Amino acid sequence: MYHNYELMPTIERYDAIIVGAGVTGAAIARELSKYKLRVLLLEKEAEPAFGVSKSNSGIIHAGTQNHPDSLKGRLCVAGNKLIREISAELGVHFVEVGQLIVVFDEADVAELDRIKREGEELGIKDMQIVRRDWLSLYEPNLGSEIVAALYVPSAGIISPYRLVYDLTENAVKNGVVLKTSHRVAGIRRLSGGPYRFEVEAAGSKYQTRFLINAAGLFADKVSAMVGVTDFKITPRKGEEYLLDKKREHIANHLVFPLPTPTSKGILIIKTSDGNPMIGPTARDTGDRSDLATTEEGLNEVLAGARRMMPSIERGDIIAYFAGLRPAAGKDFIIRHETAVPGFVNVAGIQSPGLTAAPAIATMVVGILHGNGLVLTPKKNFHSTREKTTHLFEIPLSKTRELIQKDPSYGDIVCRCEMVSAKEIREAIRRGARTMDGIKFRTRAQAGRCHGGFCTTRIMKIMQEELGMTVEEITKRGEGSELVREERRHG
Amino acid sequence: MDERELVVVGGGPAGMAAALAAGAAGVKDILLLERDQHLGGILNQCIHPGFGLHRFKEELTGPEYADRFVKQVTKTPSIEVSLRSFVVKLTSNMKISYLRPGALEEVQAKSVILATGCRERTREMIPIPGTRPSGIYPAGLAQKMINMEGWIPGKEAVIVGSGDIGLIMARRMALEGMKVKAVIEIQKQSRGLARNVAQCLDDYGIPLYLSHKIARIEGADRVEKVVVAAVDDAFCEKPGTRFELSCDTVLISVGLIPENELLEMAGAQVDRKTNTPVAAEVNRTSIRGMFACGNACKVYDLVDSVTRDSEKAGQMAAQFLKEGK
Ligand SMILES: Cc1cc2nc3c(=O)[nH]c(=O)nc-3n(C[C@H](O)[C@H](O)[C@H](O)COP(=O)(O)OP(=O)(O)OC[C@H]3O[C@@H](n4cnc5c(N)ncnc54)[C@H](O)[C@@H]3O)c2cc1C
Ligand SMILES: Cc1cc2nc3c(=O)[nH]c(=O)nc-3n(C[C@H](O)[C@H](O)[C@H](O)COP(=O)(O)OP(=O)(O)OC[C@H]3O[C@@H](n4cnc5c(N)ncnc54)[C@H](O)[C@@H]3O)c2cc1C
Numbered sequence: 001m002y003h004n005y006e007l008m009p010t011i012e013r014y015d016a017i018i019v020g021a022g023v024t025g026a027a028i029a030r031e032l033s034k035y036k037l038r039v040l041l042l043e044k045e046a047e048p049a050f051g052v053s054k055s056n057s058g059i060i061h062a063g064t065q066n067h068p069d070s071l072k073g074r075l076c077v078a079g080n081k082l083i084r085e086i087s088a089e090l091g092v093h094f095v096e097v098g099q100l101i102v103v104f105d106e107a108d109v110a111e112l113d114r115i116k117r118e119g120e121e122l123g124i125k126d127m128q129i130v131r132r133d134w135l136s137l138y139e140p141n142l143g144s145e146i147v148a149a150l151y152v153p154s155a156g157i158i159s160p161y162r163l164v165y166d167l168t169e170n171a172v173k174n175g176v177v178l179k180t181s182h183r184v185a186g187i188r189r190l191s192g193g194p195y196r197f198e199v200e201a202a203g204s205k206y207q208t209r210f211l212i213n214a215a216g217l218f219a220d221k222v223s224a225m226v227g228v229t230d231f232k233i234t235p236r237k238g239e240e241y242l243l244d245k246k247r248e249h250i251a252n253h254l255v256f257p258l259p260t261p262t263s264k265g266i267l268i269i270k271t272s273d274g275n276p277m278i279g280p281t282a283r284d285t286g287d288r289s290d291l292a293t294t295e296e297g298l299n300e301v302l303a304g305a306r307r308m309m310p311s312i313e314r315g316d317i318i319a320y321f322a323g324l325r326p327a328a329g330k331d332f333i334i335r336h337e338t339a340v341p342g343f344v345n346v347a348g349i350q351s352p353g354l355t356a357a358p359a360i361a362t363m364v365v366g367i368l369h370g371n372g373l374v375l376t377p378k379k380n381f382h383s384t385r386e387k388t389t390h391l392f393e394i395p396l397s398k399t400r401e402l403i404q405k406d407p408s409y410g411d412i413v414c415r416c417e418m419v420s421a422k423e424i425r426e427a428i429r430r431g432a433r434t435m436d437g438i439k440f441r442t443r444a445q446a447g448r449c450h451g452g453f454c455t456t457r458i459m460k461i462m463q464e465e466l467g468m469t470v471e472e473i474t475k476r477g478e479g480s481e482l483v484r485e486e487r488r489h490g
Numbered sequence: 491m492d493e494r495e496l497v498v499v500g501g502g503p504a505g506m507a508a509a510l511a512a513g514a515a516g517v518k519d520i521l522l523l524e525r526d527q528h529l530g531g532i533l534n535q536c537i538h539p540g541f542g543l544h545r546f547k548e549e550l551t552g553p554e555y556a557d558r559f560v561k562q563v564t565k566t567p568s569i570e571v572s573l574r575s576f577v578v579k580l581t582s583n584m585k586i587s588y589l590r591p592g593a594l595e596e597v598q599a600k601s602v603i604l605a606t607g608c609r610e611r612t613r614e615m616i617p618i619p620g621t622r623p624s625g626i627y628p629a630g631l632a633q634k635m636i637n638m639e640g641w642i643p644g645k646e647a648v649i650v651g652s653g654d655i656g657l658i659m660a661r662r663m664a665l666e667g668m669k670v671k672a673v674i675e676i677q678k679q680s681r682g683l684a685r686n687v688a689q690c691l692d693d694y695g696i697p698l699y700l701s702h703k704i705a706r707i708e709g710a711d712r713v714e715k716v717v718v719a720a721v722d723d724a725f726c727e728k729p730g731t732r733f734e735l736s737c738d739t740v741l742i743s744v745g746l747i748p749e750n751e752l753l754e755m756a757g758a759q760v761d762r763k764t765n766t767p768v769a770a771e772v773n774r775t776s777i778r779g780m781f782a783c784g785n786a787c788k789v790y791d792l793v794d795s796v797t798r799d800s801e802k803a804g805q806m807a808a809q810f811l812k813e814g815k
Contacts (some may be wrong), residue, residue: 290622295619315762315763412525456638480623481712486640489640
């Protein structure tokens with residue numbers, strides 16, 4: 001018997017397990033890593049940020065267009081403030097570009113007044129109704145029928161996936177354990193001891209005192225594993241279309257129309273990588289895997305964008321994608337489940353979830369504390385992270401200095417976006433394991449040729465760095481291999 | 491700063507022919523910059539025969555055709571070649587910045603020839619609705635994977651567009667044991683050469699669907715199938731004509747676009763639709779002393795014509811350096 005006992009796998013035990021490494025789970029993990037706790041972050045995909053958090057508009061919303069009493073509204077305004085600190089600490093590029101909500105009809109100015117009043121109730125500062133003369137000066141490409149706009153200066157932009165990667169990386173540096181390709185398949189409640197849950201993922205079992213469900217589109221499924229079934233996720237699809245970087249300066253602000261009851265409408269978006277983007281649509285879909293773009297979606301987005309900026313053309317589009325908003329009713333659901341002590345649901349994190357994530361994290365840590373998690377701050381918490389270098393962000397003079405230090409900065413792999421071999425290797429060292437992971441981190445393959453020139457070179461670098469065979473390289477995890485067979489000559 | 495009479499950007503057939511012709515016309519000090527580790531450009535991956543029939547009256551493969559020029563270039567003392575040199579900046583007064591491993595270099599030229607070639611039009615430019623799984627390749631990328639690396643992308647392929655690269659790749663994949671289920675072309679005629687339709691499709695029993703388009707790509711992680719539909723004269727889908735083809739690979743061969751981002755950066759006029767330089771004459775640009783040749787100037791079908799026209803670009807640059815026009 002003693003023999004058998006030796007062979008039994010030891011069960012890893014944690015103070016908290018977080019399900020899902022999207023922006024919500026990553027922000028919670030990083031917040032918890034400030035304290036002396038054992039924390040595990042489980043993600044079913046091959047890398048973090050492969051869920052909703054990779055396909056969104058990348059806007060750090062000011063908080064307008066949310067009901068003043070809503071969780072969404074409060075956490076959005078709080079998140080907008082926190083994201084500035086976090087991006088400075090982690091070296092993520094955040095730009096406060098400001099937002100314009102435009103109207104085509106004098107009669108709608110009253111609606112702008114209402115949005116402004118509601119925003120002020122939430123604490124949004126310095127909003128101002130601007131007229132045609134202002135618009136012609138500061139947003140000259142707007143259509144001539146636009147009569148006025150609400151200017152909201154505190155809205156900004158960020159790279160959503162880089163935010164997730166940097167949060168996760170910092171959390172791991174501070175002791176959080178990250179396991180990717182680990183889908184939570186079952187949860188067993190334990191009674192008696194301090195460990196209240198046994199979580200099964202990728203054939204292993206993990207025990208924990210507290211369990212946090214941040215599973216995005218699958219949050220209702222994970223919640224159902226502990227018997228809480230009073231909400232359902234209804235995915236709402238949004239199609240987005242990216243324009244060529246040559247159009248970078250087409251807009252100076254984020255441009256919004258008046259919102260509809262279910263969405264903020266078709267927007268003209270600035271992205272932190274330079275390419276403008278138009279979208280998103282908003283259509284409920286029953287299918288959590290329905291990420292297809294459609295002809296109707298394209299037409300709707302083009303028409304909506306061209307109404308505000310007529311010089312946008314179909315030919316400007318260089319890429320497109322769809323994302324699913326994990327909606328569960330109108331508001332976020334963030335609560336400790338009293339019927340299942342130790343279990344916290346963080347569900348229905350639809351827009352503005354990216355913005356709200358840091359505030360959600362603070363709130364969740366507060367909930368955990370209120371329910372018995374002892375928080376002892378770490379003395380040696382690393383609040384900062386060495387900023388990732390992107391040649392496309394820096395002037396040539398800086399590039400020259402870098403090349404003098406490390407020649408491989410001069411070895412350009414992706415010519416459309418100017419990404420060097422050094423940056424690709426660095427991305428892999430920081431955790432990239434797939435072609436998409438490299439693209440999201442570095443922009444290589446994200447430009448106008450879509451990897452036509454650099455794909456094979458990147459695949460070779462991956463082989464060198466990770467010792468993979470070419471058949472093992474995937475676009476975004478198992479099942480998405482790029483090459484069926486290598487003909488080894490000779 | 492380094493100073494040169496003439497800088498040629500791009501070491502494909504166009505850049506090599508231009509540099510050689512300029513040298514022959516008396517330009518003494520030519521710098522040829524190539525991003526890749528070899529000269530030859532896209533010809534290096536075109537291992538099929540069919541090059542040089544006009545120029546050399548014999549049938550060569552792409553690399554063989556390129557090699558004839560590489561030999562001449564290396565023999566010509568007035569041409570200095572710099573490989574792995576990627577031009578990142580060009581100004582209207584012909585200052586060039588380029589990166590190479592270990593250095594960022596700057597050079598002041600009196601005249602510049604841009605021979606930067608083409609990139610492929612992508613799925614996103616058509617654009618094809620549906621999902622975005624793995625298994626969708628620009629045809630030129632698939633050509634590079636198979637011919638240069640020996641990487642076979644999948645088992646069953648459908649090709650979108652009947653340009654020459656797509657046709658040649660249909661045959662190539664068939665020879666490598668893949669099943670090529672169809673070539674789908676939205677126009678009424680193939681865009682490629684008739685001889686390629688005969689030798690690459692007919693001889694291998696690969697069906698060509700004219701006046702058809704891909705209405706959707708499906709598949710979660712890897713391509714699973716495409717939905718095909720017939721179109722009318724206005725390229726609109728004809729209702730009731732949809733059918734499906736299962737496949738794990740989709741090649742996109744819907745044409746090439748000149749790479750003229752450097753020219754645009756220098757402030758020269760570039761047509762927004764075709765991405766070609768706007769000028770009165772082939773090989774010229776709207777900036778005096780700055781020339782463009784080969785696929786960067788316009789999309790060519792045959793490399794023989796690229797060589798012929800690019801030689802003229804070299805002579806034009808020589809004349810500009812001598813006479814200022
Ligand atoms: C089109 C669109 C545009 C948007 N624009 C904006 C915007 O501009 N600004 C803004 O603030 N918000 C925006 N949003 C909302 C924002 O993207 C989301 O609120 C946010 O990304 C949600 O993050 P999350 O971490 O909760 O979910 P996710 O990113 O989906 O993370 C959940 C993770 O859980 C994993 N997972 C699921 N089940 C399991 C399991 N059983 N085991 C292990 N792991 C599991 C998933 O793989 C996933 O990685 C937009 C959303 C969409 C769709
Ligand atoms: C993918 C593809 C496949 C093709 N297949 C065939 C075929 O099978 N048969 C056929 O007859 N024709 C084919 N063609 C057409 C063929 O390209 C032309 O006949 C000819 O090669 C064009 O010559 P070029 O010198 O203008 O361009 P290229 O051969 O493309 O050469 C351009 C060169 O410029 C370099 N360059 C670009 N930008 C920079 C920069 N910023 N700095 C430094 N260097 C730079 C590139 O690395 C490249 O070497 C193909 C074209 C493509 C794009």
